[in-house]
Amino acid sequence: MANFKGHALPGSFFLIFGIWWSIKYPLRYACKKNKKVCSFGSKVGLQRLEIIEGATKAVFALIGMIAEQFVPDGPHLKLYNSEEKQWSHLMNWQHSTMYLFYGISGVVDIITHTTKAVPVAIDRMMLSIAVFVEGFLFYYHVHGRAMLDVHVHLLLLVAVFGGALCIFLEVFHRGNIILELFRTSLCILQGSWFWQIGFVLYPPGGGPEWDQMDHSNMLFITMCYCWHYAFSLLIVAVNYGIVTWVVQTKMKNGESLEMELLKSREREEDSEDEI
């Protein structure tokens, strides 16, 4: 969907996952150091969490695929227009393919954490492949469009391929908090940048259009991308700080973190509702 909503949808998905990760990983890290107080750190609890995460990913991917296929001007599962002798709605099909691989990654997550027959690192490998495929399709996707349009999408590729590489490294360094936070920050960057692309290419509310060929617009957008990343780092840092502070406070009070975890989940659902 080459319109505002078509960028806001994936943007929201990435933002939700990024913000969730920015709570989950610091929480796990803090719990690992203070084993007594956290019931969160239990193996069964973590596994259940991973399964829920995988299922959410798969559902998001399904929503994305259905949206791309069955919007009014979508392909409705029709790939080849035999009357006009040409492919129909290739853009929507490409987006569907991107969602498909995230869906596979979600399913693999569920399988990995429900059975013991599969090596756990497979979930990271598959996520890395999904992210790489997204970048791979984007790379050819924007061929032949206006300069600014191409540029904003290519900038996205830095986050995408950076993320794919980071997740691939996690196959070998599983549970490395540095890589997990790095991935989180790139995920939030991707999410917020999708929204930015929507605002730049399809100004909502009939705002003024951006001059697609203006060189200074390109320079500004590149810099803007860095600001998004600084902002993304800030979110990760703030959430890290809050989570660590809460865990340490709990540790002193000797209370269970169970409740806190529930709250954080609710908060997550709230942010989901907002978007």
Place this chain on the structure above:
Amino acid sequence: MANFKGHALPGSFFLIFGIWWSIKYPLRYACKKNKKVCSFGSKVGLQRLEIIEGATKAVFALIGMIAEQFVPDGPHLKLYNSEEKQWSHLMNWQHSTMYLFYGISGVVDIITHTTKAVPVAIDRMMLSIAVFVEGFLFYYHVHGRAMLDVHVHLLLLVAVFGGALCIFLEVFHRGNIILELFRTSLCILQGSWFWQIGFVLYPPGGGPEWDQMDHSNMLFITMCYCWHYAFSLLIVAVNYGIVTWVVQTKMKNGESLEMELLKSREREEDSEDEI
């Protein structure tokens, strides 16, 4: 051989190896975890298997080289046409060179697993080099052809260089099941994509030709490549599931896996016959 058969031949080689690996590596992984029941896991058995695999690789490479050299319009080992003062049949010679390196890799496999004087990781290093050389030659191979022709070959390079990198990593992480399955999936992708190239560039049965300069064809082909990979992942996953299920059933029955292994080999030969 720039025709349908010239792409179907290597495609079949890669498919056979890919499907074989998608049985072998899950089998070894399942056996490692259930050591009692598997006679497959024995060191001598595995070594013999590696030698057979190496010999098969070398034979396939030899068949490929002979086919490229002695087809009716081939070079018949003649490199320079001194009458016309120019190189003759450079394409066939380039293909022969690609096969040559796979042949070397096969020979190195055999040597590695028959003598103890050679470090074992050499087999992966040599395979990585062979795959890299294939990609290296392909990269310059397609210089100056039609757009779609170039594009379908360049897409192949993603699988080829990805494979070379993955195998190079195996030099340091030998026996890592994640890397082995990743390599397997890329190998199947290469095999099926060779068939796809054949169908696109030389439609068999006098089908309609593809418009080589149509931009939407390029977009479709890129997406199609991703579908091939999704399909390849499916094959690996299904075979992994079957193998794991069989091993676990056997484990319960306490029977030897010897018979199963024989069957899997037969199945492989069947699929070889089909192609």
Place this chain on the structure above:
Amino acid sequence: MANFKGHALPGSFFLIFGIWWSIKYPLRYACKKNKKVCSFGSKVGLQRLEIIEGATKAVFALIGMIAEQFVPDGPHLKLYNSEEKQWSHLMNWQHSTMYLFYGISGVVDIITHTTKAVPVAIDRMMLSIAVFVEGFLFYYHVHGRAMLDVHVHLLLLVAVFGGALCIFLEVFHRGNIILELFRTSLCILQGSWFWQIGFVLYPPGGGPEWDQMDHSNMLFITMCYCWHYAFSLLIVAVNYGIVTWVVQTKMKNGESLEMELLKSREREEDSEDEI
């Protein structure tokens, strides 16, 4: 600030840090081997040092940002010129963004070494990101300028991306003296190259201008870059030699290194004053 001072300022920052590192890392390495004599090697002392270093980095970044914003022809925090309907002073804003990320890195350094809640490797990760962002912005920064101007900036990218990669590796190999010395040499290279860029593009004292389109100038500048690196390696080697010699002499005399450390700090401040 596209003038001589605008290049001399960051150049001096990098030189100061590079030369400081070329003393610090050999000193720590020598002390680790001769634990008895060095009070420098104490954990608390090292931590305090890291905090001072982080604070210095943050202050340098702040100076850079203020200089870029409030020079007479600077943007004075104004981003959009609504009269002329275009972005104003984008160059200065880009430079400010580069400094911003180094500033974040400095702040993260301080946080990392004052609290135990944050994994230590975060400081390297953030520095790696800061260096990468510098390179990323430079890459698009020079779009559309004269050939020599582009070339001298692109050469810088080799040191920048090399540095980013090296620091990223330090996340996994923290305290590896080889990587630390390599980073040091690249940092000095960057510093001296910024000065060189200033001299080439804005010859001070009304010297003769360089012909921006002359091919032989490009060849010379490329070679000159290598000489700068050879020079940078020499500085690192000489400082390494002096530090090691001093530590070994002290070891024999059994004196504390405390004094020496103080001196090295003073020496550093001197070189700061000079620039």
Place this chain on the structure above:
Amino acid sequence: MANFKGHALPGSFFLIFGIWWSIKYPLRYACKKNKKVCSFGSKVGLQRLEIIEGATKAVFALIGMIAEQFVPDGPHLKLYNSEEKQWSHLMNWQHSTMYLFYGISGVVDIITHTTKAVPVAIDRMMLSIAVFVEGFLFYYHVHGRAMLDVHVHLLLLVAVFGGALCIFLEVFHRGNIILELFRTSLCILQGSWFWQIGFVLYPPGGGPEWDQMDHSNMLFITMCYCWHYAFSLLIVAVNYGIVTWVVQTKMKNGESLEMELLKSREREEDSEDEI
């Protein structure tokens, strides 16, 4: 020196080192496994060998630099021709710079193995830098020449950057026989390719010139490069086989390998004389 000798000289240097390494590393590997019989494996002996190797490297680099500077049409240490207001003999200066970094690497080798104050991995790091600088200068070196000329030099870069990467990995995996053999094969490839470049661009004995713009020449040369590598792999394999066989025979006879080592050195010097 843009002539046949200017390519034969570095080619010979690389060949000598490559062939020497193809004896040294298998010898060390075989000796490590059969510790009793080899006096070669002694620490002091190995260290002395490394020092000799470093000194040889430095001397070769010095010969190269002097040759580039003081050939009849060389720059004779003059960099700027102030009469014609342009740089003089930039090519020779670039070659000198390449040799310079190999010289530094040789000196670093000597320092590393004579004192204990320097971490040993520095020798690999410096060699990696030297190889990278060679590739870096070559990349810009060939700008604006004829197609075939550019192509044969760019092909060289595959071996050069591959070698730089391989040696960089050795910093972390020192003594890994796979990487050492890989480096050896790339070194021989570089050596033989320098000779090939000489024959292609400056056919000795007044042979027919190659058509620099013929596309099929480019295709042939690319393939030829692969054959050189196959040949290089063969040399490494044969030398590996001979060395291993000799060591195993000696082991049975219980004789010292001292004599064998002397012979191999003499053989090396012979091949040096020939060239």
